[in-house]
Structure formats: structure tokens, C-alpha cells
Amino acid sequence: MRILTVSHFYEAHGGGIERVAGHLCRQFRYLGVQAAWAASDADPPPVADVEPLPLACINPTERVMGLPMPLPGARAIRALAREVRRSDAVVVHDALYVTSILAVLMAKAYRKRVVLIQHIADIPFSSRMLRSLMALANIVVTRPMLQAADALVFISDTVRHELVGTPARIPHQLLFNGIDSAIFHPAGGMSSVPEALAGIAIPPDFRRVLFVGRYVEKKGLAVLRALAASRRDIVFLLVGSGPIHPRKWGLGNVYDLGAQSPQALAELYRGADLLLLPSVGEGFPLVIQEAMACGLPVVCGEPSNRADPGATEWLCGIAIDLTDPEGSARRCSDAIDSLAFTSAERAAMARYALAQYEWGKIARGVLTLARGGADQL
Structure with missing residues (x-):
């Protein structure tokens, strides 16, 4: 099986969503799945374990407003379409990014199964204009994207409640992000200065x-x-x-x-x-x-x-x-x-x-959904 992961950036960018995407890609490989990862070429792609597909993008909004929104060019869009077509399923991280929207539309056109992992809901920016734009985007883009996905994963119960209500209006799974327990654990002895x-x-x-x-x-x-x-x-x-x-x-x-x-x-x-x-x-x-x-x-x-x-x-x-x-x-x-x-x-x-919190648990859950398994807890 070949899984294409789509996120806005690679994990070298430093954000939480892209770090999660990287962890899951490596888990997919560990579980015997071919893993490809498409993201903006603004940062270095991973050098091992995953097949990278850097997409040539511009990102005019992050420096000005702190709002990342990579915009792919025509060549990047064609490359993404080719990779979607050769993959068996597409795992998309968050709905609002242009690359996410394109990946879902392409997957639907090529009849590939889509697993959408939704990390965030509304962002209450200090700017009234940005708050209004975010609210409108969630109505116009996020909610239709949630409906379009073949399987939906939330990494937070509060995001799930905000976007699909309680009880949930559409099938979903709640799968928490994992941690690397070999690195993140309490001190084993006397503490030292980091x-x-x-x-x-x-x-x-x-x-x-x-x-x-x-x-x-x-x-x-x-x-x-x-x-x-x-x-x-x-x-x-x-x-x-x-x-x-x-x-x-x-x-x-x-x-x-x-x-x-x-x-x-x-x-x-x-x-x-x-x-x-x-x-x-x-x-x-x-x-x-x-x-x-x-x-x-x-x-x-x-x-x-x-x-x-x-x-x-x-x-x-x-x-x-x-x-x-x-x-x-x-x-x-x-x-x-x-x-x-x-x-x-x-x-x-x-x-x-x-x-x-264990990466293998969420990776196995996502792969089950990508293969057409149960899509609701």
C-alpha cells in the first residue's frame, strides 16, 4: 500500500502539525507501508524514511500576518496530481490549506480514499478582520472538507465539538497525537543543567x-x-x-x-x-x-x-x-x-x-481508515 501525506510544511518548519505529519509518515514506513509526503518546499524535506515531494510554493501571508498559507504554482499542482494518482490513499493534515483542498479534490477525481486529520478549529485573532475571515473560511471550506473526506480524525475533543457538535453530526475518530517515550520521560536520576x-x-x-x-x-x-x-x-x-x-x-x-x-x-x-x-x-x-x-x-x-x-x-x-x-x-x-x-x-x-499517547496507536488507526476500515468509534 502507498500512502501520500499532505501538509502545509515539512517538520523543519517547526510547527506542531508538520511534526505530527512527520511522526506518522515514519510510523507508516515502520508498519510496512510506502510513505510519500508532499509539502511546501520552504523548508528542507526529510532525508530518510519518507519519499518527499517538495512543492514550489509562495507564502506571502506568514511573514506579514503570522498566518501560514503556502500557495503552489502550476508545476507543483501537476506534481501533486501525479502523486495522488499513483497512491492508494491520501492523508491530509488540516482542511484550510490550499494544498489540502487540492489534494482532496484530486483524490476524489482519481477515486482515492481520503483520511482528513483535523488539528484546529477557529482561531480568535486580535484582528477583527482575521477573525471574520477565519470564521467564514471554516463555513465555506472546513466544514465541506470534513464532509468530503472518506474518514475523519480529530486530535482534540474540543476541536471535534466545535466543528461537528455533540453528539457528532458525522462519523469520526478521536485519536490523540503520540510522543516518543524514548526521549520524553521523567528524569531518571539527579537533574542536570540542560x-x-x-x-x-x-x-x-x-x-x-x-x-x-x-x-x-x-x-x-x-x-x-x-x-x-x-x-x-x-x-x-x-x-x-x-x-x-x-x-x-x-x-x-x-x-x-x-x-x-x-x-x-x-x-x-x-x-x-x-x-x-x-x-x-x-x-x-x-x-x-x-x-x-x-x-x-x-x-x-x-x-x-x-x-x-x-x-x-x-x-x-x-x-x-x-x-x-x-x-x-x-x-x-x-x-x-x-x-x-x-x-x-x-x-x-x-x-x-x-x-x-503513542505514535503507533494513531498510525494504526489512520491506516485502518485509509484501508476502508471502521470510520467511527
Whole structure:
């Protein structure tokens, strides 16, 4: 069997959706399936395990608005059509991207089965115009795409509720993203200073708050900036990249660590006091699951704390309003001060994450759907 995965970027771009796509492609290969992966050529494709199909695209909106939307050219569209035709099924990550729409239309034309994995729903941007455009796009594009797919997967129960209601109006499966338990797990012995922090002098009585994600508006960078300016007693460690540049904030308690390898990221999870992700419009960010597996408490934007009903007791959800970063920062500050996990609670959270989130489980579920298996729980 040959599976074509379609996402907006390759995982080198640093976003959660493309990281999930990469993990699943490698799992498909491990399970004996030919795996091809089509995405924008803005970033290097994977060098092993997967057959890449880099698509020549322009991406004018991400740098200006923080909204990624790769637009393929005519040659890329023809290449995508050829790959859809030679594949047995197409796995599409998120409905709103132009490459996703094209892949579904082509799969329908060539009578190939489509599995749509939906990661997000609405994004409450600070701009009224962007909020309106997002709401319109979900009505005009996302919901018809959900209906067009032969099988539908949600990685978050809150996204499922927002897009198809409760009870769900269409068949679906809820399959949580996995984690690499060989990398993301609690510390096995005495903790050490993460290599990424070498040379950074952090006062021993200062808490270390970790952020991991793209440096874009929806991730709450304005909230982080307001919080860091008001809480000089906290060190903020930021991992990621994007059009927003935290180093230009002029805040001495903010450290931009850039992109990090999974191994270095796991060390940071184990060396921090909590993960803060003041984002909006999320499903169930992979970094939350990785932090949980390392035993790191999490403060996140609502409704990500309810994405997995079984994990809500360990996730502190905060109402984030991008139009009011100062107010959102105050709520985050209060949550940070009130968060007090015992070592037993951290251990229980890690055990849950390591048992619940497994890449093989979601990959097997997606392959079952791609082969025409049951499409509803």
C-alpha cells in the first residue's frame, strides 16, 4: 500500500502539525507501508524514511500576518496530481490549506480514499478582520472538507465539538497525537543543567517558565511579552522560531533559545518549573503532551486543557484574549503562582501520558481508515 501525506510544511518548519505529519509518515514506513509526503518546499524535506515531494510554493501571508498559507504554482499542482494518482490513499493534515483542498479534490477525481486529520478549529485573532475571515473560511471550506473526506480524525475533543457538535453530526475518530517515550520521560536520576542553558546565569530562586512553539500571534507571544515585563522574578525560556523576534523585546529575563532538537527539548522540559503556552485556536498541542510525559506542569490557553478529557486534572487552562494581552498576562501570572504539583502528581501525569499517547496507536488507526476500515468509534 502507498500512502501520500499532505501538509502545509515539512517538520523543519517547526510547527506542531508538520511534526505530527512527520511522526506518522515514519510510523507508516515502520508498519510496512510506502510513505510519500508532499509539502511546501520552504523548508528542507526529510532525508530518510519518507519519499518527499517538495512543492514550489509562495507564502506571502506568514511573514506579514503570522498566518501560514503556502500557495503552489502550476508545476507543483501537476506534481501533486501525479502523486495522488499513483497512491492508494491520501492523508491530509488540516482542511484550510490550499494544498489540502487540492489534494482532496484530486483524490476524489482519481477515486482515492481520503483520511482528513483535523488539528484546529477557529482561531480568535486580535484582528477583527482575521477573525471574520477565519470564521467564514471554516463555513465555506472546513466544514465541506470534513464532509468530503472518506474518514475523519480529530486530535482534540474540543476541536471535534466545535466543528461537528455533540453528539457528532458525522462519523469520526478521536485519536490523540503520540510522543516518543524514548526521549520524553521523567528524569531518571539527579537533574542536570540542560545543555541549551549553558552559559546562561539564572538565579537559583527564580522560576523557569518554558514556552515551546512558533513565534506567531496565535501562540500568545504578546501575552508572553506582557507577562515577562511584569514578572521580573521569573525567567522565560522560549524555544521556537518565527516572524516575531523575542530578542528585540529588550527584556533581560527572556531568553530566545531558538529551535532545539527533541533530545534538547526533553532536557528543557525536565529542567523547567512549568510549561506556559498562552495560545488560542489550538487543538491539543504536541508540546503539552511531551511536557506531561516529562512530568512538567502545564499552564495553557483554553480550551486546550479539555482536549483530552482524561488529562484535564493536570492541565491548568487560562482564558486568553489576544486583544487584551495585559489582562491575559495577569491571569497567567495568577495561575503560575497558584500552581503547586506534588512529586506524586507529576509522576501520575507522566504515567498517564506515556500510557495514553503513542505514535503507533494513531498510525494504526489512520491506516485502518485509509484501508476502508471502521470510520467511527
